[in-house]
Amino acid sequence: MRFVWQKAMRLAGRLWRGLREWCGDAAYEQYEDCAARKQCKPLLSASEFYVEQLNRKYSRPNRCC
C-alpha cells in the first residue's frame, strides 16, 4: 500500500512539473538554471523575462487555424 502511495505521489509530482513546464510557469526557473550553468550576467528579472518571452513568442506564427 505504501509502495503504491509512493508511486502515485511520484507520478503526481512528474505530472505537476510537466504541467508547470507546459503552461510556462517554470520558464523563469529554467532561464535562471541555464544562466547559472553558463555563468550569464546580468539576469533579467522575472517581470522583464516574462514580457520579453511574450514579445518573442507572439512575434511569429504560434497558433494555427
Next chain:
Amino acid sequence: MILRVLFWTGLAVLGAAALGTIALHRGEPINATWFVLAAGCCYLVAYRLYSAFIAAKLLALDNTRATPSERREDGRDFVPTNKWVLFGHHFAAIAGPGPLVGPTLAAQFGYLPGTLWLIAGAAFAGCVQDFVILFCSIRRDGKTLGEMARTEVSRRGGFIAQLAVLAIMIILLGVVALVVVNALKSSPWATFTLAMTIPIALLLGVYLRYLRPGRVLEASVIGVALVVFAVVAGQWIADSPALASRFTLGGVTLAFAIIAYGFAASALPVWLLLAPRDYLSSFIKAGAIFTLAAGILLVRPQVLMPPLTRFVDGSGPVFAGKIFPFCFITIACGAISGFHSLISSGTTPKMIQREGHARFIGYGAMLLESFVGVMAMVAACAMTPGVYFAINSPATIVGASPEAAAQTISSWGYPLSASTMTALAHAVGEQTLLNRAGGAPSLAVGMAQIFSSTIGGERLLSIWYHFAIMFEALFILTVLDAGTRVGRFMIQELGGRVWKPLGRMNWYPAILMSSAMIVAAWGYFLYQGVIDPLGGINSLWPLFGIANQLLAAVALVVATTILLKMGRLKWIWATLIPTAWLVVITMTASYQKIFSPNPRIGFLSYANALAAQIAAGQIPAAKLVETHRLIFNQRLDAIVTATLAGMILVLLVEAVVQWHAILGRGREPVLHETPYVATQWAEGD
C-alpha cells in the same frame, strides 16, 4: 516478436473492419464507436509502421546529433524540453478551430467522405508534412519555412512563401472572424459571455505582469473560474428583456466590434490582452476536447447523418461544389494544413531535445489533431440531418422562418418540423438556430447534446451549449488576435524594405499603421462575408481551404527539394505523392472557384449574374450599392485565388528546375544544414 506481429496485424485488421463497416453501412444509424475504433486503430498502425519508416529510411533520424536546443541553449528561445511537454506545446499550437469547423461543414456530404479524408489524409499527408518540416528545421537551427524555401529552393521561392503566408493569414483571419460573427449573431447570451472574456483577460494581464509575473497556472485558474461564471451569468442576461436587447447584435455590428477588438489586441502590449487570452483558451480548449472525447466514448451516440447525402452532386446548401475537390479543401486542419508547417518551423525545433523525438511530436501531434477532427465529425453527425441543415444553410436557400426551412429541408428528404427548431432553440437558450452558418453553432449543439448526456441531462443543455459556443469563440478569437499581431509583424518586415520607418518594431506610429493595414485587410473579407446573401461561408471557407492547402504544397515542395538534396531519391514518393495530390486538388478547386458557370461556385459567374440582374432592372434601388459591392468582392476573390495559385505554380516550377538540376545534370546539391555536432547528453537525458 511473434506476439508483437500478431498484435499489430490484429489492430490493422480491426481498423480495416471498422473502416469497412463505416463505408458499407446503410439504413440504420451507425454507432460512433465504429468511428473511434477505425480512427484509433488506423492512427496507431500508421504511427507504428509508416512514421517509423519515414524516420528510418526517409529522414534517417540521428539521436547522436546535438539539436539546436543543446548547442544554442539560452534559457529563452532555445530551451531543451521534455518530449511529453513539447508534445503538449506543439499540439496546443496546431490545434485550432480548423479541425472542429472543417469536418462540421463537410458533414453536408455525409459522414463518409470527410471521415476517410481525415484518417487517410492525416496518415499519408498531414503528419508527413509536419514531421518532415520539423526535421528540416531542426537541422537548420530552427529556420522558418520561408527561410528554408529561400536557401534550399531559391530567393524568389522564399519571397513567394513569405507572401503566401501573409495572404493566407489575411484570408484565414477573415474567415474565422466570420465563424465567430455567425456564432454570436442574435445571441445575447453568447455575446455577453464572449464580451466578458475581454475584461477578464485584462485583469489577468495586469495580474501576470505586475502582481505575480509568469504565474500562469494560478492566473488561469482564476480566469477559468471567471469565464465559467460569465457563461452562467449569460443566462440571466438572456432572461432579462432590457439587458438581452443590448447584447442582441446583428452581423454587421458584430463584424465591426471584432475588427475593433483585433486592432486593439494587435496594438496594445502583448501582456495586457493577447497573452492572458491565449492562456485561458489553452486550458479551456484542452478541457473541452478531453470532455468531448470522454463524452463520445461514454455516451457512444448514434450517428444520424447518412454516409452519403444527396449533396455529393455539388448542390449543397452549406457550400456549393462536389466532393472532389471541395471535401478535401473544406477539411484542411485535421487532414493536412499548410499552416502547421509554420508551427513546425517555429518554436518546436528550438526546444526539441533529440531528433528521435520529432517522430512523436511531429507525426504524433498531427494524428491527435486528426482524431479531434473525427470527434467533431461525430458530434456534427449525431444531430438529425434536418436540424444540421437548418442551422448551417443560409436564408436565401432554406428561408428565414422555421416553417419555410422545415418545408424546404423536408423536401430534400430530411424530415424536419418547425416546432423541432423552435423547441431546440428554446432548449439551448437561443432566440433562433436558423441560418447560423459557419459550423460553430451546429457543432455546439452536437457537443452540448453529448456533454449533457454525460453530465447534467437536459436541464444543463443550454449551459453546455453556451459553454461550447464560448469555447469555440474564445479560441477562434485567440487565433484572430495572435494572427493579427503576427500579420502586423510581417507587414512591418515586408513594408520596412520599402519605407524604413515602417520596419521599426517599437515605433508606435508604425505599430498603429501596420495594425490598421492588417485589420483592414481581413476586416474587408469579414465584411464581405457578412453581407453575402449566399452566406459568406460558401465563398470564403473554400478560399481559405485553397490558400491553406496551397501553403501545404509549398511546405511539401520545400521538403521534397531538401530530401532530394540529401539523396533520398528512392523514398521521395513519401512527400512527392502528397505534393502532387495537393497541387491537383488546389488547382482544380481554384479553377472551379474562378471559372465555374454555376454562380454558387464560380466567383466570376456570380458577379456576372448579379450584373445581369442590375442591367435587367431586377435589383431594387435601395440594394444597388450593396449589389455593386458584392460584384466587386466576387471579382476580387477571383483575382486573389488566381494570384495565390499563380504564386504556387511559380514556386513549383522553380523547385522542378532544381530537381532536374540535381537528378538530370548531376549537379552537386548544396545542402544548408548546420554541421554535425555530437550530443553531450546520454540517451535518456
